[in-house]
Amino acid sequence: MGHLLEGILELPPWLALSLVFLLPALEASAFVGVVLPGEIGVILGGVLANQHKLPLAAVLVAAIAGAVIGDSVGYWVGQRYGETLLAKVPNRILKPEHVDRAEETIRHYGGKAVFLGRFTAALRALVPGMAGMSRLHYGRFLAWNVLGGAVWATAFVILGYLAGSQYQRIEHYANLIGLALLVAVVAFVVVRRRRAKHARQDEDQAAGKRA
Template sequence: MDNFDWKQLINPEFYIAMELGGVSVGLYVVLFIVFAETGLFAGFFLPGDSLLFLAGIYSRELVENLILIESDFGNVALLATLVAISGIIGNTVGYWFGAKSGWYLYKKEDSFWFKKKYLEQSRVFFEKYGGKAIIIARFMPILRTFAPIIAGIVQMDKKRFVFYNILSSFLWAFSLIMAGHYLYGLFLTKFDIDLKSHIEVIILIIVAITTIPLVIKFLKGNKETPENKTEE
């Protein structure tokens, strides 16, 4: 830990390669982070999308200490399934919290771990897209943290929530993990490019893809505000 750098906390490789007593615990750390992003509603700063993409690249290393399946697809599918289950549990906890005491967040003061504006943005997003917001939010940082909480606050039908929760978790986990795993193989065999040597670039690309929609929405919101005030 002497060489620990706080910047490592936003580097997905740091979590994947984590060891405890000489034993790899990367898989369990990945599963916990997926859960924390929604279940603990404080994980919005964690590298969710890029973490899953890289988990796909390192799928064999992650699952081999748990159970190593001879089938390459089996290893990736197992990893994606475990991640999806963690996402389902996290969203369920978020929904439960929103239903039971979501009002507390609206009274809570801003801190490093919590920003009230994120909660409000998620509420507006949820009201616009309804149940589909659970699916869309899974692929968008910040929104996926608060979407299940908003669903609980507005008392979304439980059966409907469970359906979208399971669907979104499996779509998110399988699409990103499979993409990471098979793109790694494709680039290595077809172009002789080892994506493991370009992790920083991959992270930047994924962060850009997932945050650009939020930036555009924010800029549009700022442009519309003066006009609305003028009309009033």
Template sequence: MANILNPNDLIQAGGILLVGSIIFAESGLLIGFFLPGDTLLLSAGFFAGTGRLHLLTLLIVTIAAAILGDNLGYTIGKRTGHRIFKKDTGKLFHKDHLQRAEKFYEKHGGKTIILARFIPVVRTFAPMAAGMAKMPHKRFFAYNIVGGTLWGGGVTMLGYGLAKLVGEYINLEKYLLIAVAVAIIATFGGTVGHLLKDKQTRQELFAKFIGRNSQ
């Protein structure tokens, strides 16, 4: 029986169809945030590089699954968001949180959708947040296509290139995890750095920090 958290087991058990299904679930369903999207794509690309999966079919399926999954998450957020955030009470579901989200996506929307693709867990919730914040669907869809293509195609091709360079001579799981860790750290660090360049963002974060420490 395949281990759902082991990308190699998943690929061997279900092939490209299962890879696409998991990418869709991780992108569009809240229950999919724990699934191994990055390592799965890298492993699938590696398998394609060694001739065990068809590269073009894999790319089409993974990119389509990422884009369609994000659109499902956006739709869920748009249809249910205001029911969740309709009250003025409560720390987690206060209406002010939704208003902040709307302002954030108005300013950083496109870049957020693309960059979130490369950050585990965040990519699961970002489309829903965009829907809740009333980000126009045409704008979301355009950036979603870019993000889904860069992530689905780029990470897969990274695994493919790795296979072509080193063949069967490395510990696949060990090196894939290292590659994923480096990619996540670099992307997350770049995202935070970019946001902190904005004066208003820095002021809001500073105000929250001071507020918490003064209580």
């Protein structure tokens, strides 16, 4: 894996940028994420931006587009061919417990599963297809897909950019970092909702006193 990553960093800039798009795009659409997590390409894109070989804005656009488009393709593939594909993929490549976990996540969280699944490698490759198989409404899927893809891709590009030559430390702990990002996002949403709730309560109390 180390030689592969070093090889990507030595590629011509246009080809490296293509991989920043393709690795997350193929993760769910072609189940590549089962063997090669898409965040590797995204992190390396940030490293290349740090080395001034690629513009940071171009890396961000490529990574986000790859994440969103790839999961959308995965949704449609799952909707049309999901059962057939699952039956043909060997268990040593696609672990049954990962499939069960993805199905349970969809059943329990619905559209939110698309966002939540984005931050763990096993679910990221499977949840879009499972969402298509479960006939989750595409509009709901797309909204959570865009939100999750944008947050995930931006976070890992910036991590790669800040890490620079120390990117391998991040790559080894990418899944844990993804979970930490998810916890941070959820905590942020919970805090905002509580503040909004308290603000409404204060307004209601103020209105009651005026009355």
